[in-house]
Amino acid sequence: MNTYVVTLLIFGAVVLLTAWLPMALRRLPLSLPICCVAIGVLLAWSPFTPLPAMNPLENIAWAEHLTEFVLIVALMGAGLKIDRPLGLLRWEATWRLLGIAMPLSIAAIAILGWTVLGLGVASSLLLGAALAPTDPVLASDIQVGPPQTGEEDSIRFSLTSEAGLNDGLSFPFVMAAIAIAGQGASGGFGWLPHWFAFDVIWKLAAGVAMGWLVGRLLGYLTFRMPERGRIARTGDGLAALGFTCIAYGATELVHGYGFVAVFVAALTLRSVERKSEFHGELHDFGEQIERLLMMVLLVCFGSILAEGSLLSNADWRIAAVAVLVLAVVRPLAAWASLVGCRLPRAEKVIVSIFGIRGLGSIYYLAYASGKAKFDNVETVWATVFLIILLSVVMHGATVTPVMRWIDRRRGLDPLKSTVTSS
Numbered sequence: 001m002n003t004y005v006v007t008l009l010i011f012g013a014v015v016l017l018t019a020w021l022p023m024a025l026r027r028l029p030l031s032l033p034i035c036c037v038a039i040g041v042l043l044a045w046s047p048f049t050p051l052p053a054m055n056p057l058e059n060i061a062w063a064e065h066l067t068e069f070v071l072i073v074a075l076m077g078a079g080l081k082i083d084r085p086l087g088l089l090r091w092e093a094t095w096r097l098l099g100i101a102m103p104l105s106i107a108a109i110a111i112l113g114w115t116v117l118g119l120g121v122a123s124s125l126l127l128g129a130a131l132a133p134t135d136p137v138l139a140s141d142i143q144v145g146p147p148q149t150g151e152e153d154s155i156r157f158s159l160t161s162e163a164g165l166n167d168g169l170s171f172p173f174v175m176a177a178i179a180i181a182g183q184g185a186s187g188g189f190g191w192l193p194h195w196f197a198f199d200v201i202w203k204l205a206a207g208v209a210m211g212w213l214v215g216r217l218l219g220y221l222t223f224r225m226p227e228r229g230r231i232a233r234t235g236d237g238l239a240a241l242g243f244t245c246i247a248y249g250a251t252e253l254v255h256g257y258g259f260v261a262v263f264v265a266a267l268t269l270r271s272v273e274r275k276s277e278f279h280g281e282l283h284d285f286g287e288q289i290e291r292l293l294m295m296v297l298l299v300c301f302g303s304i305l306a307e308g309s310l311l312s313n314a315d316w317r318i319a320a321v322a323v324l325v326l327a328v329v330r331p332l333a334a335w336a337s338l339v340g341c342r343l344p345r346a347e348k349v350i351v352s353i354f355g356i357r358g359l360g361s362i363y364y365l366a367y368a369s370g371k372a373k374f375d376n377v378e379t380v381w382a383t384v385f386l387i388i389l390l391s392v393v394m395h396g397a398t399v400t401p402v403m404r405w406i407d408r409r410r411g412l413d414p415l416k417s418t419v420t421s422s
Contacts, residue, residue, distance in 0.1 A: 040302020079266020215268025
């Protein structure tokens with residue numbers, strides 16, 4: 001059988017499903033990611049699949065760069081969606097989730113890694129840092145709607161803005177894990193000054209500054225320069241991909257956090273001109289690319305699960321940690337962070353529960369695994385993959401009915417909303 005032709009056939013089917021499944025699944029308690037993982041499993045078990053039986057530990061560079069690319073596309077899309085201007089009070093829930101819930105989650109997951117899984121300090125911290133951020137890719141089902149659609153209630157806004165920023169803000173903890181692993185048996189805290197000055201202060205500041213600078217520059221070229229030369233006149237959403245790569249690449253060149261820069265650049269671009277219809281073109285193109293990349297990667301994720309070598313390291317301890325992370329750590333940490341926030345109780349519960357884990361965790365593991373040698377790294381990978389699988393199934397099956405319920409409670413017609421589509 002011609003493997004190339006079969007690959008084209010399957011890829012074409014995946015592209016078609018990318019367009020059709022969100023509409024078909026809209027009324028069902030299913031999500032697009034669940035279907036993607038199931039397709040990957042079925043392909044891996046089929047006799048003619050062109051998908052290789054691969055382990056990401058044996059393909060670290062591929063795992064890192066593929067997940068990195070889909071993440072930056074998702075972050076640009078998330079930033080372009082947000083209509084709400086930046087502000088301390090307007091973004092109160094976001095700051096609480098980032099400043100309280102995320103550090104609490106990192107600490108709690110690291111402790112579980114140390115006590116339950118028997119990991120070392122570096123591996124435990126890496127596990128916590130990789131799993132604490134919510135995912136901007138798989139969380140699209142519960143994010144705000146396209147620009148200027150009015151589909152930006154407090155739940156969707158909080159989860160969208162949190163997912164947009166916490167990927168970059170968890171990076172210092174990943175770098176700390178790499179630094180500790182690099183110390184080896186010598187131990188000590190000699191890594192601490194450089195880590196704090198460079199990996200925390202400089203990289204975060206550079207990410208924010210470069211994101212703002214690139215966003216302002218692109219905003220001028222798009223909306224403010226003489227009309228005949230404005231990018232907005234093209235009406236071509238392909239520019240979103242260029243904006244994304246410029247913001248990320250320029251920031252990484254000055255050793256800043258590119259994830260932070262991409263999201264900040266998108267927010268800044270929106271602030272230059274909020275009412276332009278071109279934002280919709282940028283968002284729509286970015287969303288299509290994001291969905292396609294997500295489907296391809298999740299099909300591969302499903303095939304890796306079905307192949308079995310990665311999850312062969314899973315045992316009851318890993319299963320227990322996975323359940324605790326999703327059912328206890330995230331809900332309690334997020335709820336604690338929202339104490340005193342002005343959100344209604346029901347909305348706090350939903351925000352606390354829907355901390356979806358996904359491709360960002362795989363990126364962090366791949367990045368760190370390529371930079372340093374971690375003890376029991378197979379256990380870390382198996383834990384993360386099981387948590388992503390459980391999150392895809394648990395959150396994917398509940399997001400549609402839960403958001404319909406909260407919309408009806410607000411007096412809205414959920415079936416007319418595009419936000420809750422799978």
